[in-house]
Amino acid sequence: MPDSKSRSIPLKSGSEKNNTNFEFQIDLWALLSSPDKLPESQQKVILLVSVAAFLVIIPSTMYHYNQGQILLTVLDAIFLLVVGYSLYQYFRKTPLPLPPAIFTVTLSAILLSNIYVQGVPSSYWLFPMIMGHAIVVKKSISLPYNLIMITIGGFLLYNNTGIFGIAFEFVGAALVLMGISYGILAILLNLQHRLSIQSKSDSLTGLKNRRYMSEQITQAMTDFLDNPESAYGVVMLDVDLFKAINDEYGHAQGDNVLIGIASVLNRAEELGNIKAMRIGGEEFLLLAKGFQPSPLKRLAETVRVDVEKLNLLPDNSVTISAGVAMLELGFDESKWLKLADTCLYEAKRGGRNQVVSSNEIDEALLASALNENSYHRCKSRA
Numbered sequence: 001m002p003d004s005k006s007r008s009i010p011l012k013s014g015s016e017k018n019n020t021n022f023e024f025q026i027d028l029w030a031l032l033s034s035p036d037k038l039p040e041s042q043q044k045v046i047l048l049v050s051v052a053a054f055l056v057i058i059p060s061t062m063y064h065y066n067q068g069q070i071l072l073t074v075l076d077a078i079f080l081l082v083v084g085y086s087l088y089q090y091f092r093k094t095p096l097p098l099p100p101a102i103f104t105v106t107l108s109a110i111l112l113s114n115i116y117v118q119g120v121p122s123s124y125w126l127f128p129m130i131m132g133h134a135i136v137v138k139k140s141i142s143l144p145y146n147l148i149m150i151t152i153g154g155f156l157l158y159n160n161t162g163i164f165g166i167a168f169e170f171v172g173a174a175l176v177l178m179g180i181s182y183g184i185l186a187i188l189l190n191l192q193h194r195l196s197i198q199s200k201s202d203s204l205t206g207l208k209n210r211r212y213m214s215e216q217i218t219q220a221m222t223d224f225l226d227n228p229e230s231a232y233g234v235v236m237l238d239v240d241l242f243k244a245i246n247d248e249y250g251h252a253q254g255d256n257v258l259i260g261i262a263s264v265l266n267r268a269e270e271l272g273n274i275k276a277m278r279i280g281g282e283e284f285l286l287l288a289k290g291f292q293p294s295p296l297k298r299l300a301e302t303v304r305v306d307v308e309k310l311n312l313l314p315d316n317s318v319t320i321s322a323g324v325a326m327l328e329l330g331f332d333e334s335k336w337l338k339l340a341d342t343c344l345y346e347a348k349r350g351g352r353n354q355v356v357s358s359n360e361i362d363e364a365l366l367a368s369a370l371n372e373n374s375y376h377r378c379k380s381r382a
């Protein structure tokens with residue numbers, strides 16, 4: 001029997017979990033102080049827009065302050081931060097948090113209506129231009145486009161006699177509209193990101209699905225070709241005699257078993273450099289980076305024991321079998337997964353509730369696994 005004394009995977013506390021996606025953090029200082037961490041093309045655009053924003057909004061803030069418009073002064077300052085934050089997130093290509101995006105749009109709308117009330121209708125010609133800016137910003141013409149914008153802004157400032165004159169409102173309007181554009185983009189990107197996550201997630205367990213697996217396997221193989229010393233391995237897991245569980249306890253209880261197993265895999269994922277997926281009905285996959293064969297087998301063994309300890313059914317009958325295969329040079333996706341599947345098959349054949357690694361199977365089996373061109377699950381298990 002397999003060793004059942006492996007240590008359980010510790011569950012991380014909520015505060016340790018990575019939830020940066022929807023965190024509201026203004027990192028304007030990073031935007032201005034360490035732009036070198038961003039790709040060069042993005043640095044140019046960010047710096048130009050940031051400088052333009054500062055040049056206009058700071059005097060505009062002073063103007064509103066001098067006019068005794070405290071609310072607008074505060075809004076100006078917040079607006080600057082929010083636009084800077086949106087830009088920062090946008091150019092980092094990370095999903096934009098929805099609350100700040102909505103905040104940007106709302107705030108921009110307030111400022112825009114203020115400009116409308118003060119009566120600066122000629123500033124509206126800037127709208128298509130700013131929308132254009134939001135659309136072309138990622139393309140090669142973004143630099144000349146920004147230069148033109150700044151030149152026009154400068155011209156307007158130059159032609160105005162008073163430093164706190166109406167020109168600030170023109171360029172302020174430009175920034176407001178830019179804020180709206182980015183806010184809308186932010187919301188769209190956010191929705192797109194959510195849809196993309198949904199399409200790669202399994203609705204029952206919340207784990208990533210098979211589509212995500214293909215992406216991740218391809219990515220791992222590309223990385224491995226560039227860095228052959230990086231250790232990549234997969235653990236293919238399958239619930240033992242799941243059909244019998246469904247038959248005896250019903251489909252709903254079967255679903256709960258799958259959810260319970262997913263919780264163990266989630267904990268494994270939290271160890272870092274591990275991705276957990278549900279790749280079929282009662283089949284799961286862990287993709288691990290940086291684990292040599294022995295530690296990876298130990299991890300699989302720990303998962304197996306943790307599932308057993310969950311006591312998911314009254315008679316404590318839920319077990320899993322697993323096959324472990326490292327990525328080797330010359331493998332393609334189907335060979336790698338086929339090898340893991342062959343190991344899993346061996347684990348089932350050996351009596352289930354155990355883990356088999358690719359370095360433990362005999363030569364003939366290994367050769368037959370690696371000679372197959374396509375990936376077929378062996379479902380004819382004894």
Ligand SMILES: Nc1nc2c(ncn2[C@@H]2O[C@H](COP(=O)(O)OP(=O)(O)OP(=O)(O)O)[C@@H](O)[C@H]2O)c(=O)[nH]1
Pocket residue numbers: 204238239240241242243244246250251252253254255258280281282348352379381382
């Ligand atoms: N409850 C539930 N059952 C599922 C789900 N997806 C697949 N199944 C069931 O999983 C069972 C898989 O059974 P088999 O492929 O025969 O394998 P097994 O009974 O687990 O036997 P071994 O793999 O050989 O240990 C089938 O009865 C499917 O109906 C699901 O989402 N929920």
